[in-house]
Amino acid sequence: MFRILPAFRRRAAHGSLANSLTAILLAALLLTPQLLQAWGREGHRALALIAEKHLSRKAAAQVKDLLGDKSIADVASWADEVRNQPEYKGTGSWHFVNLPLGMGYADFERALKAKTEVNAYQALQANIKLLGDKKQPREKRIDALKFVVHLVGDIHEPMHVSRAEDKGGNDIQLQFQGEGSNLHRMWDSGLIHAHGMSDDKLAAENDHPDHASRLGWENSSVEQWLFESYLLSTQQYAEVPSGSKLDEQYYKKHIGEVQLRLQQGGIRLAQVLNETLK
Template sequence: MAAPRPQKLLLLLVVSLLAARRAAAWGKEGHIITCKIAEKYLSEEAAAAVQELLPAAAGGELSTMCPWADTVRFRYHWASPLHYANTPGVCNFKNTRDCHNSKGVQGMCVIGAINNYTTQLLTHGDSPKSSWNLTESLMFLAHFVGDVHQPLHVAFEEDEGGNNINIRWYKRKENLHHTWDVSIIETVMKKLYNKTLDTMVEGLNANLQTDDISQWEDCAKTKTTCANDYAVESVGLACKYAYKDAEEGTVLGDEYYNSRYPIVEQRLAQGGIRLALILNRIFDKTNRKAEATMPLYAAQ
């Protein structure tokens, strides 16, 4: 077969970029931060299972693989809608109304993805061996738990979660979604954490309070994953903080940054704690047997 012409390769690349635009997530740093926090709170059994499932390229660290789902979006086109959920311009989330892809297939959104990959990982250790690729299941789950905590990943369909709202972040032209994915994190890292990711992780961990962790874990009393609850939180924050004062052409500077970066930090920390919670419940065989009748997640 003849090799594709350069013009054809360029066209394919452009089409792929356009198709993947809405799938952008927390930037690489955001996903790594979330998973580094999660690693600190894994139980011994969960940490062992994670180590078993991680590919050799991970170097034994879950956080190195947490951006993976973004790197394969050109190969796994079907996974693009799994990074987010849309609402019809309203500040609430309803699973039956909002969790579907562009063809209306139910469950094809970030909430459905978290529940699906949780279900797959629950087969870990079963006999006969699970038919799922549990390494990919783990990497998808870790990524999507991060995504659902980014407020503009559960936001308005009309503007594609802020992708179609063009603003300036200080002097730089970008869209609002990118501001929340990347720019706020970059700015806070520069201003508060000496431009160092590990220093930011240490700072977020140091600020975690026992009451915070207990409150964020609260839904674990009834479900293995509370992705629906996390989505409700995100769209509420999108309306209250992300969209507010960020109309087309707005210049966003210190006033916006100072009132929004604490929200970003909180969502990164919540994502990490909740990812650890989900993984601990998946891989803790003793507790799972004791709660065998507990539903995996709410069918809302």
């Protein structure tokens, strides 16, 4: 199983102190400014559609109880859609993590855990904990489920673990097949749109992991998921300076990485929900 939840359970054993700390974190998260976008709708839906196929019976039943007629694919982009609503306006920084380039895994993990600014790493952990706590109000658990679905997707998009100074690649302007874009948008939706598949077909195409790969993905930690994205965004910063003109060769080179991240994210989202809702 992925390795973040046992730590939550150990902390939860401390009772009211753990609950108080979680409440403080969630309150702090709501006060932070909005910044970046996420996977496009197709990417988030495809990732959630993959996850749906790997939910346990217990997790699927609890998802249905919380969401009713909606599926996790139906709510996969909800966290982007509500950002500008007053109730959720402080959740913008929940969608990404900013870190300097050039770190190996050990330094990356230390820097990630030392960050005081609220970010996707903190938000995902807090919402997993809230989702798994059946003493919480139903409405809060429903929101937590929607955020977990979305945030697992976000941290598998490489440009969501990147540099603050260029807003995760949003300020790196480029052209792709003759049209203006930027590095962040290329990985959110540009490469997926160039692939030309619906979210259903995209999910079906990328839901065939071999047994060894699936086990490896499920047994990795959230910190490792983020580091994988960090390595890919580092590669993109080196490959795509501002003003680049990208073509079909760029698409062919990187669409496989997009597909891999969707597949990994879907398998891991299912594992998170299976473990949290069992």
